[in-house]
Amino acid sequence: MNILILLLRMKLLALMIGPAGIGLLAVYNNLHSMAVTLAGLGLGNSGVREIAAARNDPAVLGRVRKVLFAASLILGVLAMVVIWFLREPLARWLSGGEGHSTEVGLVGIAVLLTLLSASQTALLQGLRRIGDLVWVTVISALVGTLVGVFAVWLRGEDGLIWFVIAQPATSVLVARWFARRLPSPQDRDWTVRMIWTVWKPMAALGLVFMLAGLSSEATLLMVRGLITRSLGLDEAGLFAASWAIGMTYIGFLLTAMGADYYPRLVEVIHDPDQTNRLMNDQMQIGLALGGPILLALTGLAPWVMELLYSKDFVPAAEMLQWQSLGNVLKLASWPLSFALVAAGRSRIYLFTELSWNAVFLSMIWIGLPLFGLEMAGVGFALAFLIYLLISWAIAHKLNGFRFAPLSAVLLLGHLTLSAVMLVLAYSAPFAAAWTGVLFALAGGIAGLRVVLIKIGSEGRLANLLSSFFAAIGWPVRSKI
Numbered sequence: 278m279n280i281l282i283l284l285l286r287m288k289l290l291a292l293m294i295g296p297a298g299i300g301l302l303a304v305y306n307n308l309h310s311m312a313v314t315l316a317g318l319g320l321g322n323s324g325v326r327e328i329a330a331a332r333n334d335p336a337v338l339g340r341v342r343k344v345l346f347a348a349s350l351i352l353g354v355l356a357m358v359v360i361w362f363l364r365e366p367l368a369r370w371l372s373g374g375e376g377h378s379t380e381v382g383l384v385g386i387a388v389l390l391t392l393l394s395a396s397q398t399a400l401l402q403g404l405r406r407i408g409d410l411v412w413v414t415v416i417s418a419l420v421g422t423l424v425g426v427f428a429v430w431l432r433g434e435d436g437l438i439w440f441v442i443a444q445p446a447t448s449v450l451v452a453r454w455f456a457r458r459l460p461s462p463q464d465r466d467w468t469v470r471m472i473w474t475v476w477k478p479m480a481a482l483g484l485v486f487m488l489a490g491l492s493s494e495a496t497l498l499m500v501r502g503l504i505t506r507s508l509g510l511d512e513a514g515l516f517a518a519s520w521a522i523g524m525t526y527i528g529f530l531l532t533a534m535g536a537d538y539y540p541r542l543v544e545v546i547h548d549p550d551q552t553n554r555l556m557n558d559q560m561q562i563g564l565a566l567g568g569p570i571l572l573a574l575t576g577l578a579p580w581v582m583e584l585l586y587s588k589d590f591v592p593a594a595e596m597l598q599w600q601s602l603g604n605v606l607k608l609a610s611w612p613l614s615f616a617l618v619a620a621g622r623s624r625i626y627l628f629t630e631l632s633w634n635a636v637f638l639s640m641i642w643i644g645l646p647l648f649g650l651e652m653a654g655v656g657f658a659l660a661f662l663i664y665l666l667i668s669w670a671i672a673h674k675l676n677g678f679r680f681a682p683l684s685a686v687l688l689l690g691h692l693t694l695s696a697v698m699l700v701l702a703y704s705a706p707f708a709a710a711w712t713g714v715l716f717a718l719a720g721g722i723a724g725l726r727v728v729l730i731k732i733g734s735e736g737r738l739a740n741l742l743s744s745f746f747a748a749i750g751w752p753v754r755s756k757i
Contacts, residue, residue, distance in 0.1 A: 278415045279529050284585055286422045286440075287521060291586035293429055294437075296514030299586075300505075302437045303517035304371050305384060307501060309441050311494035312388045313395075316356035319486025320348055321395035323479045326619065328403025329540035335460070342400055344475040349396040353389035360385030380438040390445035397452035400459070402536050409455040410536050417448035485623035489630035496634040500641050500653065512650055515593035518586050519654070522574070523600035530567050531611055534559060538612070542619040549676045552616060556672070557681040558731055559612040560688075565724030567608045568691040569717040571601040575698040576713020579706065592650070598702050599654025602695045606661035609688045613668040616676065625675075629667055636660040683727070691720070729753045 290299060324345045331337040360367070364382030371381065394417075401409045421444025428436030505513040538559050545551040574581060578594035578601075617626040640656030648655070672678035680688070694716050701709035726746055729739060730753055743753045 279418050280525055282415075282418045282422050283521075283525050286426065287518070288585050289426050290429065291518070291590065293426075294434055295587075296511045296518070296589055298429075298434050298437065298514075299517050300501075300510050300514035301377070301434060302440060303501065303513070303520075305380065305438060305441050307494065307498050308367065308371060308381065309384050309387050309391070311491065311498060312356055312360060312384065313391045314487055314490035314494050316352045316388055317349070317392050317395060317483075317487065318352065318480055319483030319488075319490065320345060320352075320479055321392075321399045321483075322486040322618070323481075323483035324396065324399035325403045325539055326543050326621075327475075327479055328400055329405075329543040332404055332540075340475045341479075345399060345479070346393075346396045348479075349392040353392035356392070357385035357389045360388065380435070383438050384441055387441045387445050390442070390449050394445050394448040394452050397449070397456045400456055401452065403540055404459070405537060405540050406455070406459075407536055413448055413452045413455065414532075416451050417444050420444070420447040481623070485627050486618075489627050492631055492634045496638050499638060503641055503645055504650065504653070507645055508650065515590060515650060516596070516653055518582065518590050519593040519597040519600060522581065522585060523597055523604060523657075526570050526574075527567055527604045527607065530563065531608075534563060535615065539615060539619065542615060546616070546619045552676055553678050556612045556616055556676075556678060557684050559615075560609055560684050561681070561727055562731055563608040563611065564605070564684075564687040564691055565727040568605060568687065569720035569724055571604055572691070572694055572698060572720060573713045573717035574598075575601045575695060575702060576709040576711070576716075578702065580710065595651045595702075596654035598699055599651065599658050602692075602699060603654070603658035603661040605688075605691045605695055606658065606665045609684075610661065610665040610668045613665075613672045613678065616672055616678075620675070622675065625671055629664065629671065632667055633660050633664040636663050687727070694720070726751065726753060 287299075290302065324341065327341045328338065328345075331341055361382040364378045368378035368381045394413075398410060398413060401413070421440060424443035425436070425440035428439035430436070501513055501516065504516050538555070542552065542555060545555060575598045578597045579591050582590045582594050582597065614626065614629055617629065637656050637660040640659060641653060644652035644656065669678070669680075698709055698713055698716070701712055725742065729742055729746070733739065746753050
């Protein structure tokens with residue numbers, strides 16, 4: 278549902294305001310994400326870890342809940358005030374003028390709402406209330422899109438800010454409604470010492486999340502700035518469009534898997550065998566679900582850009598194709614980096630995140646004047662190749678991690694097919710389109726069988742799919 282909603286949003290915006298408007302919305306979103314990362318101190322992510330660890334201790338859980346909400350409220354209000362007072366210099370820095378200073382100032386409201394929402398969704402995720410998280414995500418995306426599209430229809434580019442505000446506003450209300458259905462906190466002790474005792478470990482780990490997230494947001498902001506200054510605002514809009522498509526499916530897939538994977542990993546992180554088994558399982562499911570889509574996206578990139586946006590966005594297709602190759606590496610590296618978070622290895626986690634940002638920004642800095650926008654895709658793929666190697670080396674040293682045979686087959690297979698698709702896309706675009714569809718269908722069927730093996734055949738849909746594989750002589754037997 279989220280993917281469909283976002284794709285519809287992108288298509289409507291492309292038709293209504295074109296590349297420059299897409300680029301302006303990306304600037305608002307980038308500022309919003311960066312401010313949330315900086316003001317939130319990573320408490321949303323560290324809060325999930327504390328809640329998952331305390332889920333069987335009602336007293337500790339109650340204290341964590343109260344401190345997390347109070348801290349998010351205070352930090353959000355401060356961020357909102359600071360952004361409003363700095364709205365004019367921020368507008369000059371981000372867009373080269375003060376024409377959108379009011380909208381930039383209103384981003385602060387979205388930051389406050391996002392932090393409040395994150396305190397509630399962290400509670401739901403830490404307690405593994407996955408069904409509740411689904412409703413929060415889908416309802417907020419739907420309402421945010423409807424409000425935003427209506428605002429742009431009425432006011433043009435001036436209405437873009439409502440895309441940034443409406444979604445977190447809805448998320449706060451829906452998440453709070455689900456959180457109120459949980460048992461009330463049992464611990465009534467509310468002292469400065471208690472607050473400090475709970476807040477200190479969350480803030481210590483959260484600070485690392487904040488620095489890692491801030492480095493990513495700052496890198497993306499610098500890349501957008503480099504593209505805008507070197508190639509123009511239209512090229513920045515092409516970059517934003519390709520980035521959005523490349524991140525849509527993979528981002529939602531990783532978020533959905535992480536909602537359950539992260540708290541489960543926290544529970545078993547001190548058992549190397551279970552941890553390695555869980556990391557391999559997550560890698561296999563990620564590649565099985567994400568790999569086929571990425572293969573199709575590589576072959577169909579020019580048509581996807583035109584379908585989801587317009588003909589004006591087709592030049593971004595080459596960047597999207599390289600980005601798809603990088604996302605295969607991202608799917609493999611993601612479960613490994615999460616293990617560092619679950620184990621509380623904050624400094625090592627920060628190092629791995631900084632390594633990706635440093636490589637990506639360096640590639641853009643050097644290659645953008647020579648190769649144009651395509652370099653953003655090439656740099657993305659090379660950065661994730663290095664990131665995967667670093668994450669694997671660290672996971673092997675800390676937990677003795679080894680790729681399971683199926684993990685290695687899926688990773689190497691998808692990398693090989695992605696490379697073939699890239700070559701075809703440059704030499705024979707129409708052949709690449711048909712080949713991408715065939716690869717995606719074959720990979721999708723094989724990937725679906727992998728998922729069934731991992732999750733079992735219980736349930737009506739799983740039983741039906743298992744019967745299909747049995748009928749074609751490829752039965753789903755046991756876990757691998």
